Amino acid sequence: MSSTTINKTPLHDWHLQSGAFMTDFGGWHLPVRYQSDKQEHQAVREAVGLFDVSHMGELLVEGARAADLLQYTTCNDISKIPVGAARYNALTTPAGGAWDDLLVYRLAEERYLLVVNAANQDQDFNWLQEQNSQFGANLRNVGSDYALLALQGPLAVDVLESISDLPVRDLRYYRFLEGELLGCPVLLSRTGYTASDGFELYLSPQHAEAIWTKLLEAGASFGIEPCGLSARDSLRLEGGLHLYGHELGQDISLYEAGLGWIIKPEKGDFIGKEALLRSKENPQRKLVGFQMQEFGIPRHGFPILNKEEQTVGSVTSGLLSPTLNAPIGMAYVPTELSEIGSTFLVQVRKRRLAAEVVRLPFYQISRST
Amino acid sequence: MSQTPSDLKYTREHEWIRLDGNQAEIGITFHAQKSLGDIVYVELPSVGDELEAGEEFGTIESVKAVSSLFSPMSGKVTDINSELADRPETINEDCYDEGWLIRVALSEPDEQDNLLDDEEYDQFVLEEAG
Numbered sequence: 001m002s003s004t005t006i007n008k009t010p011l012h013d014w015h016l017q018s019g020a021f022m023t024d025f026g027g028w029h030l031p032v033r034y035q036s037d038k039q040e041h042q043a044v045r046e047a048v049g050l051f052d053v054s055h056m057g058e059l060l061v062e063g064a065r066a067a068d069l070l071q072y073t074t075c076n077d078i079s080k081i082p083v084g085a086a087r088y089n090a091l092t093t094p095a096g097g098a099w100d101d102l103l104v105y106r107l108a109e110e111r112y113l114l115v116v117n118a119a120n121q122d123q124d125f126n127w128l129q130e131q132n133s134q135f136g137a138n139l140r141n142v143g144s145d146y147a148l149l150a151l152q153g154p155l156a157v158d159v160l161e162s163i164s165d166l167p168v169r170d171l172r173y174y175r176f177l178e179g180e181l182l183g184c185p186v187l188l189s190r191t192g193y194t195a196s197d198g199f200e201l202y203l204s205p206q207h208a209e210a211i212w213t214k215l216l217e218a219g220a221s222f223g224i225e226p227c228g229l230s231a232r233d234s235l236r237l238e239g240g241l242h243l244y245g246h247e248l249g250q251d252i253s254l255y256e257a258g259l260g261w262i263i264k265p266e267k268g269d270f271i272g273k274e275a276l277l278r279s280k281e282n283p284q285r286k287l288v289g290f291q292m293q294e295f296g297i298p299r300h301g302f303p304i305l306n307k308e309e310q311t312v313g314s315v316t317s318g319l320l321s322p323t324l325n326a327p328i329g330m331a332y333v334p335t336e337l338s339e340i341g342s343t344f345l346v347q348v349r350k351r352r353l354a355a356e357v358v359r360l361p362f363y364q365i366s367r368s369t
Numbered sequence: 370m371s372q373t374p375s376d377l378k379y380t381r382e383h384e385w386i387r388l389d390g391n392q393a394e395i396g397i398t399f400h401a402q403k404s405l406g407d408i409v410y411v412e413l414p415s416v417g418d419e420l421e422a423g424e425e426f427g428t429i430e431s432v433k434a435v436s437s438l439f440s441p442m443s444g445k446v447t448d449i450n451s452e453l454a455d456r457p458e459t460i461n462e463d464c465y466d467e468g469w470l471i472r473v474a475l476s477e478p479d480e481q482d483n484l485l486d487d488e489e490y491d492q493f494v495l496e497e498a499g
Binding site: 021032033036037038039041230233234297299319320322349 | 403406428430431432435
């Protein structure tokens, strides 16, 4: 891809000036890290970190038929989302896979904001538009209206309280509020992709740099670090959170992905429902978390072998966990190898090393709200 | 400001080599460690292993990425940096000195003519970045 077609977030100049190591990701030029991946990861686990995730796509669905369109194109039950709340969901394929995974915010009775993966947003929009011919909801791609900052970590709430009177401490998990932060209108939700406490801030791109800078200033005494994609990936993996293109895809059943909890067949008809019910009855494979018993770092695409040393699956994500200091990963394996405590081999380049299935997530906080 | 010492030779796979007669020390460049990020694990060959120029001799892994190591020149491994087993981050901190990887007794000293000097390497990095 040439540099002229690469998208830049409103903070792109700031990232370059800070000396961040940049990469192209999902069509966007984004920071991988500012200084140290481990330090950024640790800041989120122990203090607070700030991410520019403005590459994420936003689609707005409005009108009397908005809920019908979303009920039909996604697997979770839209009717159960109160105004002021968000839910994790997936845009399903007819075969029971996912075009994308997403968050659905219910902004008003008949108004929903979908937050989708950058690389999928055009495809998602086109798919929804096609399905919408039978519903006639008002559907718009509003990605360029939003910058998105993620303030993550146990002290995120303290940073926000130090600069705002918004009732952030009382905001419950997966709820949002709309208000002003330092004079800028924001939608602020208790969400994130790190498995630590935290908030995501949706705001106008023109205010992004001012808010970003203020958050870093206010966070300085709390040990804040600007964080890049590397920390985002290592944090989400410890949290057992799916990454599209790794744990999720068009050809991966959402049941096999362990996302049965977002599949609500009782809500009525939706795309992929029949295929999903079949996959629930007769899963071919399952997503598991595993820890290496012999040292080696599992990586995306490494083969999984059974005791007979036949290839039976593959690693979807893996790393040396900064928090646990142990090599961990996620993989698709046959159901008979998916029980907690099952063992298999991971082909780490020339070596075959033992690994054991462990409970997901690898890292979890207790949430009081 | 160049992070590329002028007394070393370089490969297009981002290794450096410090030549001293028929002896050589090998490591990865500042640019390489910066692209990888925090290095967490290094797999090195054994002393006595014979390497050919361009042959893979080990692996280096960061939190995010894994990268193969390729020998800039042919020779026999005479020493490995065993300190890196416990402190792989030394490569991030000091890639051209304390963070060296292996030492080699060269069998084909003329191979150095195939390597890049510091200016050629900097130019290569710029071109690679597009």
